[in-house]
Structure formats: C-alpha cells, structure tokens
Amino acid sequence: MAISKLEGSLTTISEGQSDNRIDLSSSSREYYKLKGLLEKERGNSHLIILQGTPDPDAISSAMALGFLGMPYGIEATVLCFMAVSHQENRALVKKLGIKLTVYEQGFDFANYDIYSIVDSQKPSTPVDKQLREEGVRFFAFIDHHRPDPAGVPYASFVDIRDDAASTAGIMTSYIEQAYPAGLDLGDPEQVIMATALMHGIRSDTHKFIRASLLDHQAASYLFPSVAHQTIELIERKILTAAMLEMLEQALVNRKAIDNIIYSDVGFVRAIDRDGIPQAAELLVTREGIDTALVWGIVDEKFIDGSFRTRSEMINPDEFLKGCLGISPQNGEYYGGGNSRDKGGFQIPLGFLSQFDDKEQVYAMAKTIIERSLLDYIGKASETDR
Ligand SMILES: [Mn+2]
Incomplete structure (x- = not known):
C-alpha cells in the first residue's frame, strides 16, 4: 500500500512539473477550501480547542492553525482542559514560550466567533453547551485518527486523514501551500512554530519509524526553519x-x-x-x-x-x-x-x-x-x- 501510494504521488509530482498543471493533491485541495473559509472569517476571534492532555502534535497543530489565520486578522486562543503534564511537553511549552490557556470556570466564550478542534478523534468538547449558548460556530476539525463512528463532525471545514501519522504533518501541508518558498527564518514566531511542528511529527511517528509519506514531506519542508538544538533539548529524557x-x-x-x-x-x-x-x-x-x-x-x-x-x-x-x-x-x-x-x-x-x-x-x-x-x-x- 505504502509503495503504490508513493508511486501515485511521484506521478502527480512529475506530471505537475511537466505541464504546470495545478496540483490537485488532497493537501492543496483542502488548503484552498480552508483558505476560502478563513477569508470569510476575516477579523474574527478563533478558539482552538485541544482535547485531553496537550501533546506536541496537538499543541503544534493549534499553533499552525492560528498562524494560517493571521493574514486575515483572525486572533487565535489555544484552549485546553488539562494542564501539560509530560516532562517533555512541559519542556516544549517552556522552551518555546508557547501560550496555552487552561480552561477555568468563568471562561468567556462570548469573546469568540468560531472554534476548531485539532488532533482529536472526538468532535464534541466538554464545553459544547457554552459554545452553543454563545453562538460560537464550529469552524474546523482536523485530525489523523480513525473517524469517530458517531459520524462526521458538523464543522465548516473537516479534514480527517487517517493515512497521516500526525496532525502536524497535515497542518504543515497547508502551510507549504500557503508559503511554497518556505517559512521566514528571520521571524522568531515562524521558527518556533516550525520547531514545534517538527517535534510534533517526531513524537507522533516514533521519530519517523511510523511516519507516512506526508509526514516526511512535511518534515523536509520544515527542516530549514527548525531550531534543531531546541528539539534536542526538549527530547532529552528526564525521569522525575x-x-x-x-x-x-x-x-x-x-x-x-x-x-x-x-x-x-x-x-x-x-x-x-x-x-x-x-x-x-x-x-x-x-x-x-x-x-x-x-x-x-x-x-x-x-x-x-x-x-x-x-x-x-x-x-x-x-x-x-x-x-x-x-x-x-x-x-x-x-x-x-x-x-x-x-x-x-x-x-x-x-x-x-x-x-x-x-x-x-x-x-x-x-x-x-x-x-x-x-x-x-x-x-x-x-x-x-
Ligand atoms: Mn496526533
């Protein structure tokens, strides 16, 4: 299966190069759909929800979704319901200075227009009632787990690819569509995001052993903008x-x-x-x-x-x-x-x-x-x- 998929992608790439046709691979198709929807939310506030204990794949995917909304003036807040617990994940958040909001009672949902869920199989959240009451619309659902048997999420944008081994890989594929020449090395925010995404891919794929072609492609796109030493520091194992x-x-x-x-x-x-x-x-x-x-x-x-x-x-x-x-x-x-x-x-x-x-x-x-x-x-x- 992996080989035939690889062949399929190679054919797509070579065809694209020979006659300059638009690449209709699912990443570009999905990205243009997402871009169109982001344009419509111009200036709105976006709540990006992480389920369970935030892990590197989820954290970096949320950062990437926030980043993709920036050209449209969409402000993003990353909300989670449990504190970051794994020592390695705490190191990630601390070393990269990532802002995560841990949910507390009294959190004001009225400040948001749309919400999204990344890197979770579950389309429902612990705060569905509040989101509904405040009229916060379900914007995007992006994930790489098996689709929930309960049915397709009712978000405006849904991209579930269980052939990807990480959500960070999927998010990177959108970023690659948006910035085909690569990220801006002079922008610390972009370096932080690239580093977080690379670490997200590494951690969800057992350091690439379980990676799919999409994860490898994502990593090669991110590679020039990653702070590799930071990843080394984050991944250093310390047992409390x-x-x-x-x-x-x-x-x-x-x-x-x-x-x-x-x-x-x-x-x-x-x-x-x-x-x-x-x-x-x-x-x-x-x-x-x-x-x-x-x-x-x-x-x-x-x-x-x-x-x-x-x-x-x-x-x-x-x-x-x-x-x-x-x-x-x-x-x-x-x-x-x-x-x-x-x-x-x-x-x-x-x-x-x-x-x-x-x-x-x-x-x-x-x-x-x-x-x-x-x-x-x-x-x-x-x-x-
Ligand atoms: Mn994941």
Whole structure:
C-alpha cells in the first residue's frame, strides 16, 4: 500500500512539473477550501480547542492553525482542559514560550466567533453547551485518527486523514501551500512554530519509524526553519522521582495473561499522569508480550488508562471501546485509540471520589478494570506474571 501510494504521488509530482498543471493533491485541495473559509472569517476571534492532555502534535497543530489565520486578522486562543503534564511537553511549552490557556470556570466564550478542534478523534468538547449558548460556530476539525463512528463532525471545514501519522504533518501541508518558498527564518514566531511542528511529527511517528509519506514531506519542508538544538533539548529524557515510582508500581502490580500484560500505578497526581503511558510503553516491551494496559487513579477523580500494542491482530480503538463500553452518563465511549498501536481511556469516579476509604476505591477500580478486560478477552481469572 505504502509503495503504490508513493508511486501515485511521484506521478502527480512529475506530471505537475511537466505541464504546470495545478496540483490537485488532497493537501492543496483542502488548503484552498480552508483558505476560502478563513477569508470569510476575516477579523474574527478563533478558539482552538485541544482535547485531553496537550501533546506536541496537538499543541503544534493549534499553533499552525492560528498562524494560517493571521493574514486575515483572525486572533487565535489555544484552549485546553488539562494542564501539560509530560516532562517533555512541559519542556516544549517552556522552551518555546508557547501560550496555552487552561480552561477555568468563568471562561468567556462570548469573546469568540468560531472554534476548531485539532488532533482529536472526538468532535464534541466538554464545553459544547457554552459554545452553543454563545453562538460560537464550529469552524474546523482536523485530525489523523480513525473517524469517530458517531459520524462526521458538523464543522465548516473537516479534514480527517487517517493515512497521516500526525496532525502536524497535515497542518504543515497547508502551510507549504500557503508559503511554497518556505517559512521566514528571520521571524522568531515562524521558527518556533516550525520547531514545534517538527517535534510534533517526531513524537507522533516514533521519530519517523511510523511516519507516512506526508509526514516526511512535511518534515523536509520544515527542516530549514527548525531550531534543531531546541528539539534536542526538549527530547532529552528526564525521569522525575514520581515517574520512577510509578514505573516501580506498574512493575510490582503487573499481571500477564497470554500475550497481554496489565497493571496499575495506584493513585497519582494529574501532573504525573504521563507516567501511565510511559509504564504501558515499558511493559509492552516484555518478551512474549505484545499488548499492555496500565491505569491509575488521577487526582482521586478518575481512572486514567493507557493501552499499547504491537499485535497485528489487535485494533486499540476497537479493543477499548469493546472492553469498556459506553458511559451511561453522556453516551460516549470511555476509551478509544488509533487502529495501530495506542489508545487510552478515562472513567470518572463520580460519587465514589467522595468516599473516604481510598483503599476501597482503589480495590473497586481494580476489580472493574480487571473484570472488563478478562471478560472481553474471554479469559477466566487465571493470571501469571
Ligand atoms: Mn496526533
């Protein structure tokens, strides 16, 4: 598939060069659609929403969407609902001086005309009600995950490309259409954005191992304007004491059944939440194992879990949706993921979070997750390490 796609693109490029026809590749088609819509929003205010914990792909994609609106005087604010937690992501935001607004009650939606969602499979947000009430229109939905089974988002502009391995790659393809000669090296804002996008692509593609042709093309466009030393600094691995303890917990609590390993890290603070996927990534490397699920109770409010697989048979999105099902509260799935290697889930503890006996809350969470998992894979409670 990858090779035929590559051939297809090469043909398009050579045809374009030989007779100067307009390149009708999906990137340019989508970009001209987006450009037309941005023109219509001239002077308006744009709220760009990041779902979940902001990661480099989401952060840089939001910056790029804001940048694309600048020629039309569209002011953008990047809003997220959780603080940046991963040490590497904190380094990204700090080193590049990126402005993210963390949602707080009383946030004034009346200041905005349009909103967009980037790098998320979910077209609904925790603030849909407020957005509707203030008449903020759904402008763009841009993502690289599998389309949400609930249907196509009702945004004015929708670009979902699950053949791209990063949203940053898709955003860069628009920027390349807008600025074919390259970004302005003399403009620090553009260098910051290029650096963030490159880091976004690198982090969502496992440093290009999982990259698609689009991600490689995007990287080659960005390359001259990237502050490469900054990326080196951002990607330098530092394990905090809390993370080390979480990995230890995950190792102690682990159980294996067939080729699946599952574990938990107990109670953790929101700021350390990213130790959960890191633990899953560690456990999935065990010999004879191809799938790992790790969860923890974050801020005593919800169960947060990460899923990683190298299995050819397992689709993380299907697995988590099938295993954990739908929340009766809002009718949405507790979890989801991509079709290849990763996924995650959040289960609110609701009234259980008021409960004083934390040990009992933990035991209940453990039972629920374990039972759901074993039921789903059709196994009795026999487990080994
Ligand atoms: Mn992504």
